[in-house]
Amino acid sequence: MSERGRPILLVEDNPDDIFLIEKALAKVSLAAHLEVARDGIEAVHYLEGKEEFADRGRFPLPALIVLDLKLPRMSGLELLAWVRGRPDLAKIPVVVLTSSNDVSDIRSAYELGAVSYHVKPAGIRELITLSAAIRDCWSDLQEGRPCQRLPGALLIPGG
Amino acid sequence: MGSKRSTIFAWLSLNTPPAARPWRLRYGVALAGVLIGFLGRTALTSSIGPTALPFIFFFPSITVVAWYGGFKPAVLSIILAGLTAVWFFIEPLQTFKVRIPEIWGLLAFSLSCFLIVGAIEMMHRARAGLTRSRDLLSTTLASIGDGVIVTDEQGRVTFLNPEAEHLTRWKSIEARGHDLPKVFRIINEETRQPAENPVEKVLRFGKVVGLANHTLLIANDGTEIPIDDCAAPIHDPGGSRFGVVLVFRDSSEQRKAQEARNRLATIVDSSEDAIISKNLEGKILTWNASAERMFGYSADEIIGKPVTTLIPPELHQQEEEIRQRLCRGQASECLETMRLTKDGRRITVSVSVSPLKDNEGHVIGASTILRDVSDAVAARQALAGGREELEREVDERTTKLKEILREMEAFTYTVAHDLRSPLRAIAGCSELLIEEHGAELSTGSAPEYLRKISDGARKMDELIRDLLEYSHLARTDLKLDPVPLEGAVTEALAQQERLIKDRNAQVTVDRPLPVVQAHGPTLTRVLANLVSNAVKFVSPGKTPVVRVRSEPRKGRVRLWVEDNGIGIEAAYLERIFRVFERLNRQEEYPGTGIGLAIVRRAVERMGGRSGVESTPGQGSRFWIDLHEVSHP
Numbered sequence: 001m002s003e004r005g006r007p008i009l010l011v012e013d014n015p016d017d018i019f020l021i022e023k024a025l026a027k028v029s030l031a032a033h034l035e036v037a038r039d040g041i042e043a044v045h046y047l048e049g050k051e052e053f054a055d056r057g058r059f060p061l062p063a064l065i066v067l068d069l070k071l072p073r074m075s076g077l078e079l080l081a082w083v084r085g086r087p088d089l090a091k092i093p094v095v096v097l098t099s100s101n102d103v104s105d106i107r108s109a110y111e112l113g114a115v116s117y118h119v120k121p122a123g124i125r126e127l128i129t130l131s132a133a134i135r136d137c138w139s140d141l142q143e144g145r146p147c148q149r150l151p152g153a154l155l156i157p158g159g
Numbered sequence: 160m161g162s163k164r165s166t167i168f169a170w171l172s173l174n175t176p177p178a179a180r181p182w183r184l185r186y187g188v189a190l191a192g193v194l195i196g197f198l199g200r201t202a203l204t205s206s207i208g209p210t211a212l213p214f215i216f217f218f219p220s221i222t223v224v225a226w227y228g229g230f231k232p233a234v235l236s237i238i239l240a241g242l243t244a245v246w247f248f249i250e251p252l253q254t255f256k257v258r259i260p261e262i263w264g265l266l267a268f269s270l271s272c273f274l275i276v277g278a279i280e281m282m283h284r285a286r287a288g289l290t291r292s293r294d295l296l297s298t299t300l301a302s303i304g305d306g307v308i309v310t311d312e313q314g315r316v317t318f319l320n321p322e323a324e325h326l327t328r329w330k331s332i333e334a335r336g337h338d339l340p341k342v343f344r345i346i347n348e349e350t351r352q353p354a355e356n357p358v359e360k361v362l363r364f365g366k367v368v369g370l371a372n373h374t375l376l377i378a379n380d381g382t383e384i385p386i387d388d389c390a391a392p393i394h395d396p397g398g399s400r401f402g403v404v405l406v407f408r409d410s411s412e413q414r415k416a417q418e419a420r421n422r423l424a425t426i427v428d429s430s431e432d433a434i435i436s437k438n439l440e441g442k443i444l445t446w447n448a449s450a451e452r453m454f455g456y457s458a459d460e461i462i463g464k465p466v467t468t469l470i471p472p473e474l475h476q477q478e479e480e481i482r483q484r485l486c487r488g489q490a491s492e493c494l495e496t497m498r499l500t501k502d503g504r505r506i507t508v509s510v511s512v513s514p515l516k517d518n519e520g521h522v523i524g525a526s527t528i529l530r531d532v533s534d535a536v537a538a539r540q541a542l543a544g545g546r547e548e549l550e551r552e553v554d555e556r557t558t559k560l561k562e563i564l565r566e567m568e569a570f571t572y573t574v575a576h577d578l579r580s581p582l583r584a585i586a587g588c589s590e591l592l593i594e595e596h597g598a599e600l601s602t603g604s605a606p607e608y609l610r611k612i613s614d615g616a617r618k619m620d621e622l623i624r625d626l627l628e629y630s631h632l633a634r635t636d637l638k639l640d641p642v643p644l645e646g647a648v649t650e651a652l653a654q655q656e657r658l659i660k661d662r663n664a665q666v667t668v669d670r671p672l673p674v675v676q677a678h679g680p681t682l683t684r685v686l687a688n689l690v691s692n693a694v695k696f697v698s699p700g701k702t703p704v705v706r707v708r709s710e711p712r713k714g715r716v717r718l719w720v721e722d723n724g725i726g727i728e729a730a731y732l733e734r735i736f737r738v739f740e741r742l743n744r745q746e747e748y749p750g751t752g753i754g755l756a757i758v759r760r761a762v763e764r765m766g767g768r769s770g771v772e773s774t775p776g777q778g779s780r781f782w783i784d785l786h787e788v789s790h791p
Contacts, residue, residue: 014580016580016581016583016584016587017580017583019584020583020584020587020588020591023587023591099579099580101624101628102631103680120579120580120583122579122582122583122586122587122616122620122621123586123587123590123613123617124587124591124594125590127587
């Protein structure tokens with residue numbers, strides 16, 4: 001998989017959402033491999049190369065993390081904080097994709113360094129549009145360019 | 160002139176006491192008397208000789224002088240008469256020498272004269288005494304407040320004093336000689352029959368009698384006066400009756416006072432409150448019926464006992480304070496305290512103590528009014544207990560409610576995440592089905608069914624999101640900061656950019672816009688809702704024209720979002736701000752029906768108001784009022 005570059009790590013517990021996101025990313029012909037962690041702890045294991053993810057060759061560090069907030073065991077915001085506390089991981093861009101549109105969640109996510117925040121759309125078309133943005137971002141990162149701001153991101157005025 | 164003449168008559172009057180006459184006149188008469196006696200004797204010298212009857216002519220003069228001039232002028236005239244007789248009529252004539260036989264004559268003359276003068280003087284004195292006692296009597300009768308009528312032994316009126324004249328309206332002179340019942344008409348007040356003539360009664364029984372109660376005197380002019388009286392016989396020193404004296408008085412005032420006293424006594428006796436009076440030593444003087452009921456002591460038992468009998472020992476000090484206030488003339492009002500009943504129970508009473516004063520204003524005691532408030536106190540305590548219980552219950556319920564609220568939050572969070580994820584699966588998969596297997600499912604109604612599944616899932620997702628937002632607004636405290644409307648409007652338009660483009664709408668904003676007190680994200684959401692409504696509710700085929708502008712309103716800012724849409728009928732202007740109120744069919748104007756409810760609640764949470772003006776068919780003008788933040 002390494003020939004396709006560094007993967008995208010999707011941290012998501014809902015199988016339906018995983019299915020739809022995979023579908024949408026496939027629709028926009030994402031070249032990257034998509035790795036999935038089913039909760040925050042699993043994501044930590046992946047990023048630290050522990051347990052079942054000990055093989056760095058098979059499970060390289062991701063170029064981008066797509067993160068749900070409501071997760072079992074360790075929440076998305078906790079994971080975000082943990083990542084930001086790790087200098088070796090802090091540079092990995094994190095895109096939040098969650099069902100919460102709570103203002104405090106949005107604010108916390110940005111304060112913890114998320115590059116963009118998206119509420120999961122109801123329809124597949126909106127998800128495909130978002131997937132295209134994620135694909136472009138990944139491509140930029142692959143070519144050594146900084147990931148440009150993702151379109152359609154929810155922003156807090158002044159925040 | 161008249162007074163001078165009457166003075167002269169008074170001098171001449173023989174009834175006048177000599178002392179009342181001028182001394183010159185009295186001594187003048189003394190000299191004149193001696194002179195007349197001398198001239199009388201001299202006139203007879205030719206017929207009886209020079210020395211016969213030397214004294215006799217002086218007796219009439221000296222009698223007159225004693226009567227008219229009194230004792231001292233009479234003594235003077237005796238001396239002068241003696242000397243005149245000795246000089247002119249006794250041998251040797253023209254000398255004061257007197258021989259032995261004539262000395263006896265002179266002594267006899269002097270003695271006779273002194274006897275005459277003494278008798279007359281005694282008469283004068285007796286008469287003066289009589290006059291004095293008569294004056295005393297008439298002054299007494301005139302000055303006493305009672306009416307006095309005197310009759311003779313036949314019951315005929317002989318005298319009325321001024322008060323009797325006033326009450327009967329008869330003059331003493333006019334009444335004299337009339338039978339008493341004519342002057343003193345009395346009837347029984349109740350039967351209005353003539354009352355028995357008291358004089359007849361006195362004459363019959365020969366002793367003092369009183370009038371029956373309720374006697375009315377009918378005066379000469381018809382006035383009726385309630386009176387009290389008594390009549391007594393008058394006896395002469397020999398014991399035989401020679402008249403009756405009747406003493407009576409106007410009893411109207413007394414009767415009024417009595418009635419007032421009776422009324423007060425009735426009030427005191429019928430009062431629900433115990434009313435007690437005591438003197439300054441604290442001895443109980445009066446005791447009404449309620450006091451008897453309240454304390455169990457009868458009046459006979461308690462009157463004369465110290466008031467501390469009724470007071471628990473530990474409160475005696477308080478009573479002493481009340482007593483000291485009392486001595487300064489101060490009342491103690493509505494003091495709530497304890498009292499002791501005869502059987503040793505303690506009752507809670509409200510006590511008012513007021514000083515009792517004598518006519519000169521000195522405090523002589525106190526009246527004490529006690530009300531048994533045991534029941535009221537019990538009720539108050541029950542109420543206080545009830546309130547504590549109520550507070551406890553409110554606390555418990557508040558705790559419960561907070562618990563429920565926490566559960567609600569958890570529930571809505573679950574709804575937000577878990578309920579919407581199957582919807583995303585339904586919408587996403589149905590759309591994937593159309594996209595990937597459209598060709599296979601292009602027959603019959605299959606595409607329509609798929610579209611309906613997808614649309615339904617999307618609408619439901621929208622609905623859940625709006626409902627969550629609406630309930631979230633009710634729970635959360637919004638932190639208000641100065642927010643520039645410029646930025647909020649720009650952000651809202653950016654959020655609705657897709658819709659605006661799709662509908663080809665013309666949106667204008669009258670800038671600049673002021674700064675308001677608000678919660679930024681919430682204000683943006685409100686504006687986005689209003690702009691989206693303005694663009695959406697326009698007749699098909701018409702270009703939506705939306706104008707956003709602001710106007711100042713006394714410390715507030717009114718932001719208008721005006722459209723050229725279908726408008727709202729007056730009857731629905733308020734209803735559209737309620738949850739799920741829709742005026743239009745879903746197919747024509749899609750939406751959840753919660754948008755304006757969110758607007759209203761959000762603006763209220765930011766301390767503002769919202770509303771709409773509209774002309775159906777021409778457009779609506781929605782407004783929100785928010786506090787303006789003044790610029791430095």
